Amino acid sequence: MTAAATPAASPATTGEQPGVRLARSRRNSELSLLLLAMVLVAAYGAIVEANMLDTVTPDFWMPAAVLTVLFLGMHLVVRFLAPFADPVLLPAVALLNGLGVGFLRRLDLAKAAPAERETLAIFAGTGGRQLAWTLASVVLAAGLLALVRDHRAVSRYAYTLGLAGIVLVMIPAVLPGRFSEQNGAKLWIKFGDSFSIQPGEFAKLALLTFFAYYLVRKREVLSLASRRILGIDFPRGRDLGPVVVVWLISLLVLVFEKDLGTSLLYFGMFVVTLYIATERVSWLLIGLVLFFGGAYLAYVLGSTIGGPFANFYDRAEIWLDPFAEPHDRGYQLVQGLLALGTGGLFGAGPGDGQPGLLPEVSNDFIFAGIGEEIGLFGLSALLVIYLLIVERGLRAALAVRDSFGKLLAGGLAFTLGLQVFVIVGGISKLIPLTGQTTPFLSAGGSSLMANWLLIAVLLRVSDAARRPVTQARGPAARPGGGPPEQLHGAPTEVIRP
Amino acid sequence: MNAPLRRVGVVVMVLFGLLFANLNWIQAYKADEYRNSDYNGRVQVAEYERRRGNIEAGGTAFATSKETSGELKYQRTYPGGAKYAHVLGYKPVNLADTGIERIENDFLAGTSDALIANRIKDMFTGDETGGGNVLLTLSKRAQDTAYDQLRNNELGAKKGAAIAIDPRTGAVQALVSMPSFDPNPLASHDTGAASAAYNKLEADPERPLANRALAETLPPGSTFKIVVAAAALENGITKDTQIPAGSSWTPPTSGTPIRNAAASICPESQVTLMDAVTESCNTGFAQLGVRLGADKLKEKARQFGFEQEDLTVGQLGEDGLTVAPSRTGAMQAPGGETDPAALAQSSIGQRDVKMTPVEGALIAATVANDGTQMRPYLVKQLLGPDRTTSYYNADPQELRRPVSGQVASDLRDMMVSVVENGTGRKAKFNGYTVGGKTGTAQSGPNTPDHGWFIGFALDRNGTPISAVCVMLEEAGSGGSAEAARIAGRIMQAAAADSGSR
Numbered sequence: 001m002t003a004a005a006t007p008a009a010s011p012a013t014t015g016e017q018p019g020v021r022l023a024r025s026r027r028n029s030e031l032s033l034l035l036l037a038m039v040l041v042a043a044y045g046a047i048v049e050a051n052m053l054d055t056v057t058p059d060f061w062m063p064a065a066v067l068t069v070l071f072l073g074m075h076l077v078v079r080f081l082a083p084f085a086d087p088v089l090l091p092a093v094a095l096l097n098g099l100g101v102g103f104l105r106r107l108d109l110a111k112a113a114p115a116e117r118e119t120l121a122i123f124a125g126t127g128g129r130q131l132a133w134t135l136a137s138v139v140l141a142a143g144l145l146a147l148v149r150d151h152r153a154v155s156r157y158a159y160t161l162g163l164a165g166i167v168l169v170m171i172p173a174v175l176p177g178r179f180s181e182q183n184g185a186k187l188w189i190k191f192g193d194s195f196s197i198q199p200g201e202f203a204k205l206a207l208l209t210f211f212a213y214y215l216v217r218k219r220e221v222l223s224l225a226s227r228r229i230l231g232i233d234f235p236r237g238r239d240l241g242p243v244v245v246v247w248l249i250s251l252l253v254l255v256f257e258k259d260l261g262t263s264l265l266y267f268g269m270f271v272v273t274l275y276i277a278t279e280r281v282s283w284l285l286i287g288l289v290l291f292f293g294g295a296y297l298a299y300v301l302g303s304t305i306g307g308p309f310a311n312f313y314d315r316a317e318i319w320l321d322p323f324a325e326p327h328d329r330g331y332q333l334v335q336g337l338l339a340l341g342t343g344g345l346f347g348a349g350p351g352d353g354q355p356g357l358l359p360e361v362s363n364d365f366i367f368a369g370i371g372e373e374i375g376l377f378g379l380s381a382l383l384v385i386y387l388l389i390v391e392r393g394l395r396a397a398l399a400v401r402d403s404f405g406k407l408l409a410g411g412l413a414f415t416l417g418l419q420v421f422v423i424v425g426g427i428s429k430l431i432p433l434t435g436q437t438t439p440f441l442s443a444g445g446s447s448l449m450a451n452w453l454l455i456a457v458l459l460r461v462s463d464a465a466r467r468p469v470t471q472a473r474g475p476a477a478r479p480g481g482g483p484p485e486q487l488h489g490a491p492t493e494v495i496r497p
Numbered sequence: 498m499n500a501p502l503r504r505v506g507v508v509v510m511v512l513f514g515l516l517f518a519n520l521n522w523i524q525a526y527k528a529d530e531y532r533n534s535d536y537n538g539r540v541q542v543a544e545y546e547r548r549r550g551n552i553e554a555g556g557t558a559f560a561t562s563k564e565t566s567g568e569l570k571y572q573r574t575y576p577g578g579a580k581y582a583h584v585l586g587y588k589p590v591n592l593a594d595t596g597i598e599r600i601e602n603d604f605l606a607g608t609s610d611a612l613i614a615n616r617i618k619d620m621f622t623g624d625e626t627g628g629g630n631v632l633l634t635l636s637k638r639a640q641d642t643a644y645d646q647l648r649n650n651e652l653g654a655k656k657g658a659a660i661a662i663d664p665r666t667g668a669v670q671a672l673v674s675m676p677s678f679d680p681n682p683l684a685s686h687d688t689g690a691a692s693a694a695y696n697k698l699e700a701d702p703e704r705p706l707a708n709r710a711l712a713e714t715l716p717p718g719s720t721f722k723i724v725v726a727a728a729a730l731e732n733g734i735t736k737d738t739q740i741p742a743g744s745s746w747t748p749p750t751s752g753t754p755i756r757n758a759a760a761s762i763c764p765e766s767q768v769t770l771m772d773a774v775t776e777s778c779n780t781g782f783a784q785l786g787v788r789l790g791a792d793k794l795k796e797k798a799r800q801f802g803f804e805q806e807d808l809t810v811g812q813l814g815e816d817g818l819t820v821a822p823s824r825t826g827a828m829q830a831p832g833g834e835t836d837p838a839a840l841a842q843s844s845i846g847q848r849d850v851k852m853t854p855v856e857g858a859l860i861a862a863t864v865a866n867d868g869t870q871m872r873p874y875l876v877k878q879l880l881g882p883d884r885t886t887s888y889y890n891a892d893p894q895e896l897r898r899p900v901s902g903q904v905a906s907d908l909r910d911m912m913v914s915v916v917e918n919g920t921g922r923k924a925k926f927n928g929y930t931v932g933g934k935t936g937t938a939q940s941g942p943n944t945p946d947h948g949w950f951i952g953f954a955l956d957r958n959g960t961p962i963s964a965v966c967v968m969l970e971e972a973g974s975g976g977s978a979e980a981a982r983i984a985g986r987i988m989q990a991a992a993a994d995s996g997s998r
Contacts, residue, residue: 110568113566114566272505272508275501275505276498276501276502276505277498279498279500279501323536326536327536327591327688327689327692331689334536335536337523337527337531338531338532338534338536338537338539340520340523340524340531341523341524341527341528341529341530341531341532341534341537342528342531342532342537342539343524343528344524344525344528344532345524345525345528354538354539354542354568356567356568357538357539357542357568371520371524375524376520376521376524376525379520379524380517380520383513383516383517383520386513387509387510387513390509391506391509391510394502394503394505394506394509397502398499398502398503403498406498406499406502407498410498410502410505413509414505414508414509417509417512417513418512420513420516421512421513421515421516424516425515425516425519428516428519428520428523429519429523430515430516430519
């Protein structure tokens with residue numbers, strides 16, 4: 001038992017965080033970064049038009065302008081409701097979101113008849129739809145910031161959220177295929193032909209909130225009661241219960257929704273929050289063994305009995321050798337790799353690639369489609385922006401004073417990073433390909449909305465983290481920064497050695 | 498809780514590091530391989546930006562490009578469907594191109610050196626003028642006739658080939674291989690559908706993709722007797738020399754007798770060479786071949802074009818469609834000793850003698866053209882994108898002189914006799930002098946015989962108009978007569994077309 005693991009000790013390590021010493025809101029930095037990001041988005045739109053239409057239309061700046069107005073509004077909301085929030089998060093996300101809209105609009109331009117290209121309306125096509133979804137998502141994120149002035153208040157609804165999360169995960173699995181299935185995975189709830197939502201994206205947030213709350217309550221018992229095997233502390237069998245339950249849920253997702261990616265995401269999310277809460281490496285080991293064991297078992301079952309595991313087996317086979325069936329099963333992955341390879345170091349240039357040759361280029365393969373045009377250097381920059389968002393989120397977790405906030409922000413930031421890893425690793429043949437959205441880039445309202453809510457939570461937590469202690473508001477009002485009362489008051493389990 | 502959070506930060510860094518390293522692998526190390534992969538449609542997309550030129554015959558385009566609204570700007574279409582498939586080939590998005598589409602690809606695509614001036618002009622004007630046009634030697638009428646007659650042959654044969662050549666120039670007038678295929682699905686921009694169509698053709702046991710006129714050899718049967726007769730004429734025998742015949746003849750070392758196709762054919766002990774050709778006398782030619790010896794027969798066959806491994810039919814002096822070498826086989830024992838049985842069978846076009854239809858047509862063309870064999874070709878003219886500038890005009894080339902004018906004249910008389918009085922009567926048509934030689938070749942103990950006919954047509958002035966070879970694979974009884982009939986129709990069509998020209 002290390003001293004750092006005790007609740008009282010954790011604020012001590014964060015006592016010297018930047019917010020305390022500097023007490024600067026950095027809102028003006030956020031504003032200038034945001035404007036810079038929007039200039040980049042506008043420039044991207046101009047280059048796309050120059051390459052695709054051989055001319056830059058007088059209206060090229062319209063989508064960027066709409067986004068600028070929108071994000072400036074969000075900036076004002078942050079300025080007033082979360083003045084000490086991290087200044088990098090919003091501009092970084094705005095840049096990704098803007099480039100995503102720009103690339104989707106570029107796809108629309110390619111699809112449009114030559115005569116209509118120069119007059120493509122800004123809310124037309126997939127790009128326009130994405131722009132509209134961005135509007136809704138940012139408004140929703142602002143609403144969340146306005147509604148939740150203190151992230152700890154969320155823990156009051158933890159069980160409700162946990163239940164909601166499980167229900168959201170289960171709905172597509174139990175719905176008949178025609179209401180939930182698309183491209184072989186049952187992830188959707190479809191309302192008619194044109195509108196569908198992916199409840200899993202929102203379930204992610206709800207489940208994580210529940211995990212954070214549950215683990216803060218149980219962290220003592222989970223980290224103290226143990227059995228030492230081979231020099232590693234293993235938890236007691238009875239405490240394994242929730243882990244096994246979540247493991248089962250993620251396997252169910254895997255089997256019934258045929259979605260390895262979401263399953264991996266939930267499981268990684270849970271194991272990592274468990275590890276953060278308990279500081280016990282054994283949880284990581286158990287998690288990894290369970291996941292890889294489960295995945296391997298699914299692979300073996302898929303190759304022998306097929307059935308619900310066949311899809312998983314297929315995906316593993318494609319991953320091992322996509323060029324074995326380049327026109328059939330391996331088609332998507334092969335085309336993704338060829339697009340990335342064609343892009344090379346510098347890319348073909350925005351608007352000069354051939355994303356039309358890529359299947360699912362507006363969703364799963366958007367990173368490959370963009371990669372063909374901006375090359376390795378451009379993609380590296382995008383990865384750095386994602387990394388920046390994740391590390392900024394983790395920084396907020398490090399700096400915030402309460403355990404719930406730490407777990408919430410840490411878990412969300414890691415989940416975002418893991419999702420980027422799963423999809424980008426999938427399309428680049430690092431890991432088996434699974435249908436995940438690329439956060440903020442892929443077309444799709446559910447993903448965009450859920451990820452903007454995630455960012456709103458990170459903004460809220462970072463605001464609490466960086467708020468000067470002297471200000472008599474927020475978590476810092478509690479001298480010593482101990483865990484919030486309601487968590488403190490949770491019944492402590494009797495520990496039997 | 499901060500120590501694990503920091504470690505999670507490190508884990509995320511590691512994960513992103515893996516992504517970064519993997520992207521380096523794909524976009525830097527493997528980039529060239531992926532960029533030039535056969536499965537990469539981008540190479541073609543660039544090619545499809547410029548309008549590909551037409552391939553035309555007799556003023557009609559049989560391969561042309563239409564503008565589409567898809568990612569690939571132009572769709573290649575073949576208005577002639579299956580009729581021209583083995584000449585034109587096809588230009589698919591994701592498969593290998595073939596035929597004239599392949600050999601004239603650079604000119605059609607507009608990327609050849611000859612068209613560099615056009616490309617430079619394009620750079621300044623901003624237009625895409627498109628590729629050049631290829632004009633073929635094919636006669637529309639002869640090609641129509643060859644395709645329709647082969648397909649609707651009276652024996653119901655499923656496989657075969659026909660090729661007609663202008664004996665004076667070597668210009669190919671018709672080229673059909675049966676069964677044929679429709680190249681349009683192969684050029685589909687839906688690469689999955691194109692692959693499926695290709696795989697279906699590839700798996701067809703009748704091998705529609707094979708070019709039987711140029712690239713497949715079969716035993717030529719009695720058509721090979723023209724080669725033997727040519728060797729005889731050069732070795733002291735005239736067309737009126739009496740040669741030993743009979744209803745049956747057993748070569749000295751073999752127990753298998755050589756017989757004639759019917760009892761009525763040369764039962765006499767001796768017939769003239771002329772009669773032996775006219776009636777297609779097997780016993781006579783078997784003995785004649787043994788008398789001449791393997792070396793002389795093989796040499797004569799070689800002079801006619803057998804054993805040539807590098808002949809192509811396309812643009813003269815450039816690349817073309819590959820012609821399979823016709824073979825005589827050893828005709829002797831492995832040690833070089835005389836093997837009368839092998840020699841006797843080879844002399845009537847059996848044993849290891851194998852011939853392509855184009856070689857058959859070349860033999861007939863040589864006889865018609867006073868002993869001079871012209872190099873066969875398909876590309877008559879290369880016309881620029883503007884349709885006025887000509888970048889190439891075929892200048893007929895002599896390929897070889899297998900026989901003297903006198904020998905050719907004697908062979909011509911004998912072959913005319915075949916059509917006038919002998920086995921090739923069905924090839925006859927009005928207004929022209931037709932000569933030829935039928936052939937029936939055994940292909941195996943349980944398969945029907947192949948029917949052959951090689952022949953030529955001379956106009957009233959004795960000028961050769963067309964030489965043709967028709968082959969009906971596994972046609973069975975009556976195959977050579979049906980081949981003769983089809984050959985006559987093709988030559989008639991070619992003659993009508995050349996008359997109207």
